Amino acid sequence: MxxxxxxxxxxxxxxxxxxxxxxxxxxxxxxxxxxxxxxxxxxxxxxxxxxxxxxxxxxxxxxxxxxxxxxxxxxxxxxxxxxxxxxxxxxxxxxxxxxxxxxxxxxxxxxxxxxxxxxxxxxxxxxxxxxxxxxxxxxxxxxxxxxxxxxxxxxxxxxxKEVMCAEYSAELQLSVLNIDIATLSEPILDVGCGVHGTLVRYLRAAKLDAYGIDRLVHASPYLTEIDWLQMDFSVTAWGTIVSHMAFSNHFIFHHHSRDGVPDAFARQYMAMLRSLNVGGSLYYAPSLPFIEQFIPNSFTVVAHSGQFSSTQIVKLR
Ligand SMILES: C[S@@+](CC[C@H](N)C(=O)[O-])C[C@H]1O[C@@H](n2cnc3c(N)ncnc32)[C@H](O)[C@@H]1O
Missing domain, CATH: 1.10.357 (Tetracycline Repressor; domain 2)
Incomplete structure (x- = not known):
C-alpha cells in the first residue's frame, strides 16, 4: 500500500x-x-x-x-x-x-x-x-x-415522511419469493439487490451464475450500480430475474403517486419479461395485481399469498 x-x-x-x-x-x-x-x-x-x-x-x-x-x-x-x-x-x-x-x-x-x-x-x-x-x-x-x-x-x-429501506437475509428473500434454489435457471439477475448484494452473494456461494443491480451498491464484477429504469434488458437473456421488496414495491408507489412514472416502470417490467429465456421466471414481491391481469398468454402467472404476496411469472414460449 x-x-x-x-x-x-x-x-x-x-x-x-x-x-x-x-x-x-x-x-x-x-x-x-x-x-x-x-x-x-x-x-x-x-x-x-x-x-x-x-x-x-x-x-x-x-x-x-x-x-x-x-x-x-x-x-x-x-x-x-x-x-x-x-x-x-x-x-x-x-x-x-x-x-x-x-x-x-x-x-x-x-x-x-x-x-x-x-x-x-x-x-x-x-x-x-x-x-x-x-x-x-x-x-x-x-x-x-x-x-x-x-x-x-x-x-x-x-x-x-419516513419510509424505511431495509436489506433482508437471503433465506428470508427466498422464502418470501417461494424459491427453491435447486430449480433456478441461470443466469440469474437480482434487480434492486441492495448495497451488499446479499442474495447474489448467497447464490454465487452456491455456485450459481448470479448478478445484481442497484442504484447504490458496493460494485464488483457481478454487482453493478445502475438505475433499474436505465437498465437495458435487451442485452442479456436471463434464466431468472428476482426482485425482493424492490422493483415491484416502487412500481406500486409510482402507480399510486400523483407525480409518479408508472409508464416507465410498466415498460421495464415488460422488458424484463421479454428478456427471459423460454422456461425462465421472473420472481418478485410484493405482487402487482394491477398489471398481472394483462400479462400475455405466452406467460404463466403464479401468485402466492402468504404473509407477504409474491409472484412468479414463467415464460412459456
Ligand atoms: C428494500 S431494499 C431491498 C433490497 C434487497 N432486494 C433485499 O430484499 O434485501 C430496496 C432496494 O431497491 C433499490 N432501489 C430503489 N430504487 C432503485 C432504482 N431506481 N434503481 C435501482 N435500485 C433501486 C434500493 O437501493 C434498495 O437497495
Missing part, C-alpha cells in the same frame, strides 16, 4: 464513523434545524493535522478530476454515505440528473474548503477551524435538502 492509499483508507474509515455517529437524525429535522449538533470522531482532527501533507495530496488528486473521483475514492464514499442516509429516511426519494450533479458539487466544495484550511497552515486552534468547515458543509447540505424539497412537490412530502 502506498502512503496515499493508507491515508485514503484511514479517511474512509473516519468517514464511515462520521456517518454512523451523526446519521440517525431524520431528514425532516435536518431540513428545519437552526443549530447543528454534530459529533466528530475524537481522533479525526489529530489524524488530519498529523497527516496534513498526505491528506492534501489525496484531496488535490480527487479534486483535479471530480468526474473520476465520484466513481472512486473519497468523493465516491461521501456520495455513497449521503445517498444511503437519504434513502434510509425514505426509499422512494429519487434524484434527477441535475440534483445528482449538485450533490457531487456539494461534496467537492466541502473537500475544496478542507483543502484551503489544510493549506493555510493554521496551527493554533486547528480543531475549531476544522469544525468551522464541517459546520459550513452542514449549512450547505441543509440548503441542498431545502432546494430539493422546493423543486418538486412530491419530494417535499417524501422528505417529511
Amino acid at each position: 502506498s502512503p496515499s492509499d493508507t491515508t485514503i483508507e484511514a479517511m474512509r474509515q473516519f468517514l464511515k464513523h462520521q456517518f454512523s455517529l451523526n446519521g440517525s437524525i431524520p431528514l425532516a429535522e435536518l431540513r428545519r434545524q437552526r443549530e447543528f449538533v454534530y459529533t466528530l470522531h475524537p481522533e479525526l482532527v489529530d489524524f488530519v493535522r498529523d497527516h496534513r501533507q498526505a491528506v492534501i495530496e489525496v484531496i488535490r488528486t480527487e479534486l483535479t478530476d471530480t468526474e473520476a473521483a465520484s466513481q472512486h475514492g473519497l468523493l465516491r464514499d461521501f456520495l455513497l454515505h449521503i445517498q444511503a442516509f437519504i434513502y434510509k429516511n425514505n426509499q422512494f426519494i429519487t434524484f434527477t440528473a441535475p440534483e445528482k450533479t449538485a450533490l457531487i458539487r456539494l461534496y467537492a466544495d466541502y473537500m475544496r474548503e478542507m483543502l484551503v484550511l489544510l493549506e493555510s497552515m493554521i496551527e493554533t486552534d486547528f480543531g475549531s477551524a476544522f469544525e468551522g468547515v464541517v459546520m459550513n458543509h452542514l449549512v450547505a447540505l441543509q440548503a441542498y435538502v431545502i432546494t430539493l424539497a422546493a423543486g418538486r412537490r412530491q419530494m417535499d412530502a417524501l422528505i417529511d
Whole structure:
C-alpha cells in the first residue's frame, strides 16, 4: 500500500464513523434545524493535522478530476454515505440528473474548503477551524435538502415522511419469493439487490451464475450500480430475474403517486419479461395485481399469498 492509499483508507474509515455517529437524525429535522449538533470522531482532527501533507495530496488528486473521483475514492464514499442516509429516511426519494450533479458539487466544495484550511497552515486552534468547515458543509447540505424539497412537490412530502429501506437475509428473500434454489435457471439477475448484494452473494456461494443491480451498491464484477429504469434488458437473456421488496414495491408507489412514472416502470417490467429465456421466471414481491391481469398468454402467472404476496411469472414460449 502506498502512503496515499493508507491515508485514503484511514479517511474512509473516519468517514464511515462520521456517518454512523451523526446519521440517525431524520431528514425532516435536518431540513428545519437552526443549530447543528454534530459529533466528530475524537481522533479525526489529530489524524488530519498529523497527516496534513498526505491528506492534501489525496484531496488535490480527487479534486483535479471530480468526474473520476465520484466513481472512486473519497468523493465516491461521501456520495455513497449521503445517498444511503437519504434513502434510509425514505426509499422512494429519487434524484434527477441535475440534483445528482449538485450533490457531487456539494461534496467537492466541502473537500475544496478542507483543502484551503489544510493549506493555510493554521496551527493554533486547528480543531475549531476544522469544525468551522464541517459546520459550513452542514449549512450547505441543509440548503441542498431545502432546494430539493422546493423543486418538486412530491419530494417535499417524501422528505417529511419516513419510509424505511431495509436489506433482508437471503433465506428470508427466498422464502418470501417461494424459491427453491435447486430449480433456478441461470443466469440469474437480482434487480434492486441492495448495497451488499446479499442474495447474489448467497447464490454465487452456491455456485450459481448470479448478478445484481442497484442504484447504490458496493460494485464488483457481478454487482453493478445502475438505475433499474436505465437498465437495458435487451442485452442479456436471463434464466431468472428476482426482485425482493424492490422493483415491484416502487412500481406500486409510482402507480399510486400523483407525480409518479408508472409508464416507465410498466415498460421495464415488460422488458424484463421479454428478456427471459423460454422456461425462465421472473420472481418478485410484493405482487402487482394491477398489471398481472394483462400479462400475455405466452406467460404463466403464479401468485402466492402468504404473509407477504409474491409472484412468479414463467415464460412459456
Ligand atoms: C428494500 S431494499 C431491498 C433490497 C434487497 N432486494 C433485499 O430484499 O434485501 C430496496 C432496494 O431497491 C433499490 N432501489 C430503489 N430504487 C432503485 C432504482 N431506481 N434503481 C435501482 N435500485 C433501486 C434500493 O437501493 C434498495 O437497495
